[in-house]
Amino acid sequence: MSSNKFSPNPEENAIRERKKRAKRGSHFFAFKRKYLMIPYAVFLALFIIVPIAIILVYAFAKTNENGAIVGFSAEAFLSFFTSTTKLNVLTVSLFVGILNTIICLLIGYPLSYFLANRKYNTNAVLVMLFVMPMWINFVLRTGATRDVLTFLGINGGNHAYLATMIGMVYNYLPFTILPLYTTMIKLDKAQLEAAADLGANPVGVFFRSVLPQSVPGIVSAAEMVFMPTLSSYVISDTLSEGKITLFGNIIYLHFSQSQWDKGSFMALVMLILVAITMVVSHKFGKEDARTENALW
Amino acid sequence: MKNSKFVALGALALLTLPALTGCASNNNVRTLRILNCEDYIADDIVENFTKDWNESHPGEKISVVYDTFDTNETMLSSLKTGKSSYDLICPSDYAIQKMMRDGMLQPFDDIPDDNYNTYASKYLVSRLDSIESEIGDGTGVKHKVSEYARGYMWGTLGVVYNPAKIADITGLEEDEIKVDMNSWTSLWDAKYHNIMSIKDSMRDTYSVGIMKAYNDEIIADMDASGVFDENYNLLDTVEFDSEEALAYNEKLTKIFNRCGYEETKVVEKELLSLKANVFGFEVDSGKDDMVKGIVGMNLAWSGDAVYSLDRGENENDTYLYYSIPETGGNIWFDGWVMPKGADKELAQDFIDYISSPEIAAENMDFIGYTSFIAGDTVLDLVRQWYDPRSYAMYVWHDASKDSGCTWEDSDFVYDEDDELVYQDGTGLHEDTGDDYGPFDMTGSTYEEAVVDGVAMSWEDYQAMVDTYNEAEFGDDEDSYLSSGWDTVNLTYIFSGTIDDYDESTFGDTPDDNPYLFYTDALETITTEDGREVVAGRQFFTQYAPQEMLPKLAIMADYGENNVYVLNLWENVKANNLPIWGVIIFGIILLSAIVVTLSTIIIRRKQKKLRVERRKITAANMRK
Numbered sequence A: 001m002s003s004n005k006f007s008p009n010p011e012e013n014a015i016r017e018r019k020k021r022a023k024r025g026s027h028f029f030a031f032k033r034k035y036l037m038i039p040y041a042v043f044l045a046l047f048i049i050v051p052i053a054i055i056l057v058y059a060f061a062k063t064n065e066n067g068a069i070v071g072f073s074a075e076a077f078l079s080f081f082t083s084t085t086k087l088n089v090l091t092v093s094l095f096v097g098i099l100n101t102i103i104c105l106l107i108g109y110p111l112s113y114f115l116a117n118r119k120y121n122t123n124a125v126l127v128m129l130f131v132m133p134m135w136i137n138f139v140l141r142t143g144a145t146r147d148v149l150t151f152l153g154i155n156g157g158n159h160a161y162l163a164t165m166i167g168m169v170y171n172y173l174p175f176t177i178l179p180l181y182t183t184m185i186k187l188d189k190a191q192l193e194a195a196a197d198l199g200a201n202p203v204g205v206f207f208r209s210v211l212p213q214s215v216p217g218i219v220s221a222a223e224m225v226f227m228p229t230l231s232s233y234v235i236s237d238t239l240s241e242g243k244i245t246l247f248g249n250i251i252y253l254h255f256s257q258s259q260w261d262k263g264s265f266m267a268l269v270m271l272i273l274v275a276i277t278m279v280v281s282h283k284f285g286k287e288d289a290r291t292e293n294a295l296w
Numbered sequence B: 001m002k003n004s005k006f007v008a009l010g011a012l013a014l015l016t017l018p019a020l021t022g023c024a025s026n027n028n029v030r031t032l033r034i035l036n037c038e039d040y041i042a043d044d045i046v047e048n049f050t051k052d053w054n055e056s057h058p059g060e061k062i063s064v065v066y067d068t069f070d071t072n073e074t075m076l077s078s079l080k081t082g083k084s085s086y087d088l089i090c091p092s093d094y095a096i097q098k099m100m101r102d103g104m105l106q107p108f109d110d111i112p113d114d115n116y117n118t119y120a121s122k123y124l125v126s127r128l129d130s131i132e133s134e135i136g137d138g139t140g141v142k143h144k145v146s147e148y149a150r151g152y153m154w155g156t157l158g159v160v161y162n163p164a165k166i167a168d169i170t171g172l173e174e175d176e177i178k179v180d181m182n183s184w185t186s187l188w189d190a191k192y193h194n195i196m197s198i199k200d201s202m203r204d205t206y207s208v209g210i211m212k213a214y215n216d217e218i219i220a221d222m223d224a225s226g227v228f229d230e231n232y233n234l235l236d237t238v239e240f241d242s243e244e245a246l247a248y249n250e251k252l253t254k255i256f257n258r259c260g261y262e263e264t265k266v267v268e269k270e271l272l273s274l275k276a277n278v279f280g281f282e283v284d285s286g287k288d289d290m291v292k293g294i295v296g297m298n299l300a301w302s303g304d305a306v307y308s309l310d311r312g313e314n315e316n317d318t319y320l321y322y323s324i325p326e327t328g329g330n331i332w333f334d335g336w337v338m339p340k341g342a343d344k345e346l347a348q349d350f351i352d353y354i355s356s357p358e359i360a361a362e363n364m365d366f367i368g369y370t371s372f373i374a375g376d377t378v379l380d381l382v383r384q385w386y387d388p389r390s391y392a393m394y395v396w397h398d399a400s401k402d403s404g405c406t407w408e409d410s411d412f413v414y415d416e417d418d419e420l421v422y423q424d425g426t427g428l429h430e431d432t433g434d435d436y437g438p439f440d441m442t443g444s445t446y447e448e449a450v451v452d453g454v455a456m457s458w459e460d461y462q463a464m465v466d467t468y469n470e471a472e473f474g475d476d477e478d479s480y481l482s483s484g485w486d487t488v489n490l491t492y493i494f495s496g497t498i499d500d501y502d503e504s505t506f507g508d509t510p511d512d513n514p515y516l517f518y519t520d521a522l523e524t525i526t527t528e529d530g531r532e533v534v535a536g537r538q539f540f541t542q543y544a545p546q547e548m549l550p551k552l553a554i555m556a557d558y559g560e561n562n563v564y565v566l567n568l569w570e571n572v573k574a575n576n577l578p579i580w581g582v583i584i585f586g587i588i589l590l591s592a593i594v595v596t597l598s599t600i601i602i603r604r605k606q607k608k609l610r611v612e613r614r615k616i617t618a619a620n621m622r623k
Helices: A010-026 A033-059 A075-082 A084-115 A122-135 A138-152 A160-185 A189-197 A202-231 A234-239 A247-256 A260-288 B002-024 B045-056 B072-081 B093-101 B115-119 B122-129 B163-170 B174-180 B184-188 B202-213 B215-225 B243-256 B261-277 B286-292 B302-315 B344-354 B357-367 B376-386 B392-403 B458-473 B477-482 B538-542 B546-551 B559-573 B579-622
Strands: A061-063 A069-072 B029-037 B061-069 B132-134 B142-144 B149-161 B196-199 B280-282 B297-301 B321-323 B329-339 B411-414 B420-424 B427-430 B449-451 B454-456 B486-489 B516-519 B522-526 B532-536
Touching: A033 A061, A033 A260, A061 A260, A075 A084, A075 A260, A084 A122, A084 A160, A084 A202, A084 A247, A084 A260, A084 B559, A084 B579, A122 A160, A138 A160, A138 A234, A160 A202, A160 A234, A189 A202, A202 A247, A202 A260, A247 A260, A247 B072, A247 B559, B029 B344, B045 B061, B045 B344, B045 B357, B061 B072, B072 B093, B093 B132, B093 B329, B115 B344, B122 B149, B122 B329, B149 B202, B149 B302, B149 B538, B163 B174, B174 B522, B174 B532, B184 B202, B184 B261, B196 B202, B196 B286, B202 B215, B202 B243, B202 B261, B202 B297, B202 B329, B202 B559, B215 B243, B243 B546, B261 B559, B286 B297, B286 B302, B297 B302, B302 B321, B302 B538, B321 B532, B321 B538, B329 B344, B344 B357, B357 B376, B376 B516, B376 B538, B449 B458, B454 B458, B486 B522, B532 B538
Parallel strands: B029 B061, B196 B280, B196 B297
Antiparallel strands: A061 A069, B132 B142, B149 B297, B149 B321, B149 B329, B411 B420, B420 B427, B449 B454, B486 B516, B522 B532
């Protein structure tokens, strides 16, 4: 049906009139709600998509000494998978990341359970205390941790791994507590009571009701710890006195020595690892969580 | 729809454009862009230069943009990636070579009578002359670094150590420690396990590895050269710049610059065992760790050593020492370079300004590193710092020339460090309490000295002080030395930079040669096997002893071989998962697999049950 035709129906006329007006307006600038997205689109493109693209390009690029791309090269790829040193560093990073995640969960889980109980945590002051270190600059905090540990006799010289793990757990514990706490606070108390009434002992209540309900919290807590630990290097550098080298250090080393292809390739490896973690954990989270009540 | 998006983006770009171009539109103001290392210039120098320049060039105006970088490597990669352009940059020797090779630099004009050519230490310039590089023009012709760079600061790499602290931990005698610190191999010694921090910097730590790996070869070369005595000190009869000495230096420099594949493998082994012996790697925390006593030894650049030694003494009563081991080590330079496209005139004006001895001394006093510039003011500063003879009067006398104040006008006060200082029109001047000797100087002015009420010329005053010193310490050099004073020779730095001096009249004691210094900061220790070892503090950090110079080598840019050294460094820094780690990792992975599998199996079972139950229910329903 052609829109130019006059219709006897007054309602149709009104619609056509409105459309006309809208069309006139669009000759200048018709504001639409979706234009509000433009700043975000620009941000996304500039700071996320373009950098990733650059990493991708440089990872497989051959560069001359001024950093200009002159061709394709798989050298970075080969040098990564043939270098036992680089693979060793990756293993150590994965180990530190996983261990840190587990320790943080082991400490954070019971802690958040108790904190979510009003009996122990009136006014949520305690939660605040546990989360407070996050307010202080991360580098300063690590420097202070080094001083405290040195005072206690634990230092990178004699206990490089211990010092690093303490620093890691201290730094990432708040990130575990927050999501777990928000999940715990929303635990369906009626379900717990029902489980107990139906004859489950406390252990049964925990495994059959509390744990399944808190899986989304655990998943986001694990994500929040594992991913940044994998790429962190300030903590290990400061607390192990440079004796433990994580994946982040070695990436930095290659960039600072103008080995952009190798640095980019390792950054890409890290990106892929993080992506895998995301996919796996989301699969886990979705299977069990019917409600998206995690904070992160 | 697509179009409107582009319009919006275009509008955004248009909005930001004027903001970007706005600063460049004002043509009356020229800009000098300086890129320097962090904390590497006295506070007000840049500001004063701008003021001076604007006053001396009426009708023109400049402004200075001053930025900093933290390491040469980050500076190089930011220059390569970014579009930022600077007129003056201050990298280290090897980075200058690299920039020359990449064709990034333009040469300085050679102006014979500018401050740099007049006052820069002749010796240091000759060292700078000795390194060269291609300039990226494709011809492969090598050019001298000194054409493309103007020296700024220089120094050495050595070991700062705290004998008292180490003695405390290890139970060794302090003298033994001081003797040990005269050798690079001591860093590998299990006696000093877990006491020392080394640099988390590829080149510096690599240079130490070289000195250890080729220690025997270096010692054999020293023996063969015939210019060193049995203590590996330069023979008294051999000048530091004699041909034999230079020939030895060339030999050492070759060893020092080894960086081929085979050689890096040798050094790698050494550095791995060094890593096992040290407390840790550090970049910047080492200075404070030394002062606080967290570590007992630290591989340090001489300028950082000055900072540690000063702070240790002033704040913690910790007496730190600095040693350049007897087989020698690294001598390094930082210098100013002009990238292509720089405002040459302004850049050279700035170099001229900071190369005047007054500014150089101010700079040196502020940042603690040793200036490339010699000249009278720097000499005065060094004398004021280190000569134990009475130079309080000297400083006061010098200051009163500008301020015109008399002795009574000067106000003696204690500063926050409880050190006696005096105040006059020119500000605070440091001094130590007992330096005025036994004399009452009331009534003294710049023109004449009044000593105990008797007016005399300053020359007579100086003679009087000398007499006093002779009476106190004896009249010959030996008794100066016997009272714990050594003579340090700085001729190599200052020679030829001070016009007022006629060097042919100089004698060979500090009394008649201003380039020689008495110092009470050296200790001579005789070892059990009869060798004499000198342990030094501040003096060695500022100026390497003259007899040490043939043993100091410049470490050039590795060039193509950088990949080998990088590979070595990666291997040194990386570590395997320890055995307990492997076990824990294994357990974690195993239990993860078990949990996942069991969850899947349990779910399947439950599902089966559910299906069966539903079947039963359905069957029941049907019934």
